[in-house]
Amino acid sequence: MVGIVSYGSYVPYRRLKRAAIGQTLGIPAGKGERAVASFDEDSVSMAVEATRDALRTAPGVQIGALLFATTTPPYAEKLNAALVGAAARLPLEIRAADLTGSVRAGLGALIQGADAARGGVGALVAMADCRLAAPEAKSEQAGGDAAAAFVLGSESVIAEIEATASMTREFLDTWRTPGERFPHSWEERFTLTQAYGPLLGKAIQSVLTKAKVAPSQLAKVILDAPNPRAADEIVRGMKLDPAQLGDTLALTVGQTGAAHPGVLLANALAAAKPGDRILLVAAGDGADAVLLRVTDAAAAYRQPRSVGRLIESKGDVAYATYLKWREILPTEPPRRPDPARPAGPPMFRSETWKFGFVGTRCTKCGTPQLPPQRICIHCSTRDQMEPYPFADRPARIATFTLDRLAFSLNPPTVNVVVDYEGGGRFLCEMTDCAPEKVAIGDEVEMTFRRMYTAGGVHNYFWKARPKR
Amino acid sequence: MASNGIKDRVAIVGMGCTQFGEHWDKGPDDLLIDAAYEAYASAGVDPKDVDAYWLGTMGQFSGLALSVPLKIPYKPVTHVENYCATGSESLRQACYAVASGAYDIAMAIGVEKLKDSGFSGLVVSDPPNDGTLGNMTAPASFSLLAPAYFKKYGLDADHGKDVLSRIAWKNHRNGAKNPKAQFRKEVPLETIKNSPKVADPLGIMDCSGVSDGSAAAIVVRAEDAHKFTKHPIFIKALSFVAGPGEGPLAQDYDFTTFREVVASAKDAYHQAGVTDPRAQISMAEVHDCFTPTELVLYEDLGFSPRGTAWKDVMDGFFDLDGTLPVNPDGGLKSFGHPIGASGLRMMYEMWLQLRGEAGPRQIENPTLGLTHNLGGMPGRCVSFVSIVGR
Numbered sequence: 101m102v103g104i105v106s107y108g109s110y111v112p113y114r115r116l117k118r119a120a121i122g123q124t125l126g127i128p129a130g131k132g133e134r135a136v137a138s139f140d141e142d143s144v145s146m147a148v149e150a151t152r153d154a155l156r157t158a159p160g161v162q163i164g165a166l167l168f169a170t171t172t173p174p175y176a177e178k179l180n181a182a183l184v185g186a187a188a189r190l191p192l193e194i195r196a197a198d199l200t201g202s203v204r205a206g207l208g209a210l211i212q213g214a215d216a217a218r219g220g221v222g223a224l225v226a227m228a229d230c231r232l233a234a235p236e237a238k239s240e241q242a243g244g245d246a247a248a249a250f251v252l253g254s255e256s257v258i259a260e261i262e263a264t265a266s267m268t269r270e271f272l273d274t275w276r277t278p279g280e281r282f283p284h285s286w287e288e289r290f291t292l293t294q295a296y297g298p299l300l301g302k303a304i305q306s307v308l309t310k311a312k313v314a315p316s317q318l319a320k321v322i323l324d325a326p327n328p329r330a331a332d333e334i335v336r337g338m339k340l341d342p343a344q345l346g347d348t349l350a351l352t353v354g355q356t357g358a359a360h361p362g363v364l365l366a367n368a369l370a371a372a373k374p375g376d377r378i379l380l381v382a383a384g385d386g387a388d389a390v391l392l393r394v395t396d397a398a399a400a401y402r403q404p405r406s407v408g409r410l411i412e413s414k415g416d417v418a419y420a421t422y423l424k425w426r427e428i429l430p431t432e433p434p435r436r437p438d439p440a441r442p443a444g445p446p447m448f449r450s451e452t453w454k455f456g457f458v459g460t461r462c463t464k465c466g467t468p469q470l471p472p473q474r475i476c477i478h479c480s481t482r483d484q485m486e487p488y489p490f491a492d493r494p495a496r497i498a499t500f501t502l503d504r505l506a507f508s509l510n511p512p513t514v515n516v517v518v519d520y521e522g523g524g525r526f527l528c529e530m531t532d533c534a535p536e537k538v539a540i541g542d543e544v545e546m547t548f549r550r551m552y553t554a555g556g557v558h559n560y561f562w563k564a565r566p567k568r
Numbered sequence: 569m570a571s572n573g574i575k576d577r578v579a580i581v582g583m584g585c586t587q588f589g590e591h592w593d594k595g596p597d598d599l600l601i602d603a604a605y606e607a608y609a610s611a612g613v614d615p616k617d618v619d620a621y622w623l624g625t626m627g628q629f630s631g632l633a634l635s636v637p638l639k640i641p642y643k644p645v646t647h648v649e650n651y652c653a654t655g656s657e658s659l660r661q662a663c664y665a666v667a668s669g670a671y672d673i674a675m676a677i678g679v680e681k682l683k684d685s686g687f688s689g690l691v692v693s694d695p696p697n698d699g700t701l702g703n704m705t706a707p708a709s710f711s712l713l714a715p716a717y718f719k720k721y722g723l724d725a726d727h728g729k730d731v732l733s734r735i736a737w738k739n740h741r742n743g744a745k746n747p748k749a750q751f752r753k754e755v756p757l758e759t760i761k762n763s764p765k766v767a768d769p770l771g772i773m774d775c776s777g778v779s780d781g782s783a784a785a786i787v788v789r790a791e792d793a794h795k796f797t798k799h800p801i802f803i804k805a806l807s808f809v810a811g812p813g814e815g816p817l818a819q820d821y822d823f824t825t826f827r828e829v830v831a832s833a834k835d836a837y838h839q840a841g842v843t844d845p846r847a848q849i850s851m852a853e854v855h856d857c858f859t860p861t862e863l864v865l866y867e868d869l870g871f872s873p874r875g876t877a878w879k880d881v882m883d884g885f886f887d888l889d890g891t892l893p894v895n896p897d898g899g900l901k902s903f904g905h906p907i908g909a910s911g912l913r914m915m916y917e918m919w920l921q922l923r924g925e926a927g928p929r930q931i932e933n934p935t936l937g938l939t940h941n942l943g944g945m946p947g948r949c950v951s952f953v954s955i956v957g958r
Binding site (some may be wrong): 151165167180294434435436437439440442445446447449450451454467469470471477478495496499500501503504505506507512513515517519523524525526527528529540559560561 | 689696
């Protein structure tokens with residue numbers, strides 16, 4: 101049996117109220133809010149967060165394939181998946197690929213991951229997107245930023261992949277050339293009536309026929325359709341009961357591009373019971389359909405950081421601040437030097453530290469320390485260190501400051517000295533917090549972030565954040 | 569193995585110090601020339617009589633930064649750099665060279681031209697690295713002291729802020745009496761306390777300024793000192809330590825002390841034979857880069873017992889007319905902090921005070937003075953302490 105062994109998801113902390121967009125721009129506003137990646141997040145960093153959660157609940161699975169799906173890769177050339185793999189401390193011997201170009205890359209990656217698992221290779225599939233659209237675009241309000249990740253394998257499967265079907269056809273729907281920041285899209289009526297309607301229908305029909313399953317046998321149908329009207333037509337065509345439909349998270353998160361089928365599936369799996377059949381459908385230059393059957397093993401599986409919990413954990417961002425974060429609204433640069441581009445060889449030497457947040461522990465006196473040391477800070481013993489991971493260790497704030505002078509897209513920069521449970525101390529930035537509420541003794545956890553970009557190089561490293 | 573010191577073996581016989589401030593009309597070469605020639609004149613020596621030079625300044629690679637503008641003909645000129653204690657380090661090297669007998673007359677000189685960068689605050693660039701070093705400014709790193717100190721000794725935020733404000737107020741009050749200071753005005757306590765925040769709880773008025781300046785000292789063997797001046801000042805102790813950087817690494821550091829300062833003070837007192845600094849030291853110039861730094865230094869230097877410096881501050885113990893005046897010249901607060909020059913500027917005040925030349929700031933009959941210079945951040949720094957006397 102091949103299928104999902106574990107899952108993780110990530111909804112960033114920040115929310116942008118659609119009313120705030122409407123009010124600022126003087127245009128009609130949709131209901132609810134959308135999730136917004138913070139100024140220090142991107143598709144890679146969000147994928148890392150989801151991946152860490154997925155791996156935490158899949159102990160012992162050998163990962164031999166890593167697939168990263170996104171339409172917003174931080175690097176146009178350079179393997180973005182390698183960054184995800186380094187932060188998640190995946191092994192060296194691994195096949196890896198970025199899947200991009202269409203929002204359908206997300207579900208496509210899941211199907212390819214299942215194929216790898218079927219071939220005996222455990223797969224990690226991460227999907228993330230930072231949906232960016234021009235101010236006033238419909239998709240500016242409808243879009244959202246999020247990530248999801250799945251471990252696929254053939255043992256301890258919690259959701260078996262029973263069948264898949266994919267339709268690919270050339271037509272002009274949504275496009276963006278290299279160098280463009282915002283996508284264009286063709287008239288909805290054309291894509292709905294001529295392309296998505298028929299293609300989604302065919303994909304669904306195909307996958308159900310392959311598995312010999314009737315629509316009425318589906319416990320949940322997750323339709324990641326390009327627009328609500330397309331979804332309505334399918335629901336009518338399949339004569340589905342509204343109770344069979346999953347929440348599209350339109351009001352709380354928004355449509356999260358390549359990540360969306362994954363986020364919706366993670367959300368559905370949290371509530372699924374053994375025996376449930378879930379149909380997952382996504383559109384984008386064609387359509388993919390995946391039929392899953394929740395197994396008995398699912399009863400014992402639990403992902404503590406659920407989509408629901410992440411949706412609840414949130415803080416607002418003003419629309420003007422969001423425009424600054426995305427550099428849509430240019431601002432006066434600070435009278436401080438530009439940050440320096442991180443250098444290749446030092447990053448290469450410190451890969452497990454910089455990307456994996458692995459410090460050292462002295463085997464002589466047992467003192468954990470970070471960054472990695474050769475000579476123990478406690479007992480001065482030389483070269484008796486063992487690797488010691490800190491990324492998942494709980495920590496508390498020993499002292500802190502709010503730096504209003506440092507360069508940041510989101511001042512003030514909160515700097516914290518954190519003490520880890522079991523030993524080790526680190527001075528780092530804190531993110532996703534209300535600066536005025538930071539206090540000595542607060543519990544924090546580590547999160548992988550994009551610190552800044554300089555000279556075309558994204559500088560990824562770790563920050564602390566309040567426990568989510 | 570011991571730090572023996574060179575008590576009473578070397579004397580300072582001449583000093584120069586430029587005005588500190590915004591020298592839009594002068595480059596670093598001009599400042600060096602001005603400070604050096606003031607020092608030559610002060611000691612009554614001809615430039616050609618000086619045997620060796622130590623130059624303290626940031627980001628230069630060689631002694632050419634001094635030998636070229638001064639046209640020093642084929643003599644040893646050494647560039648030294650040790651963070652914000654760079655100026656003191658140049659003096660220490662010059663003193664040891666003279667004490668060793670290698671040279672008869674040496675000059676220590678420091679300079680910094682900070683106002684040409686166009687940036688706010690101090691800018692230090694790291695060598696190429698992996699991008700994990702952080703982006704913390706100097707006020708932010710020193711502000712870590714304040715909440716830790718307040719919490720440990722039971723001061724609420726408002727009371728703590730009053731203590732910090734009074735330190736800045738005292739230093740500005742002293743600086744108002746100093747023609748060479750960058751800021752020569754008293755500043756009301758309320759203005760200091762309510763100044764715009766830079767790194768909470770520090771406001772802009774808790775920070776030292778950004779300025780240009782240069783200072784220089786001429787040192788000779790003690791037995792030769794009276795050939796140059798009637799009132800030389802004698803080196804009693806020079807201590808310098810660099811720490812292992814425990815603060816951001818080890819959980820037992822609590823951000824209410826600089827262990828490096830404690831170590832260098834202990835060493836300096838040992839070299840000078842000082843056993844009760846609170847009683848024996850007549851005056852001190854300390855590294856008040858930010859107000860909480862000065863607060864913690866009082867305790868690290870042994871001027872106040874642990875947890876009580878804040879009371880001494882409020883009692884006026886460190887005021888110009890107090891028992892142990894600290895930063896009588898106005899400190900970094902009034903002078904700004906041109907890195908390479910600051911340590912020598914501190915010594916310049918000792919020079920004036922011990923010779924009775926400090927004018928309206930003159931402290932009555934001082935015998936032993938201390939300068940303290942610090943570089944880095946709490947828990948990861950270098951510290952210099954000197955003791956000088958008549």
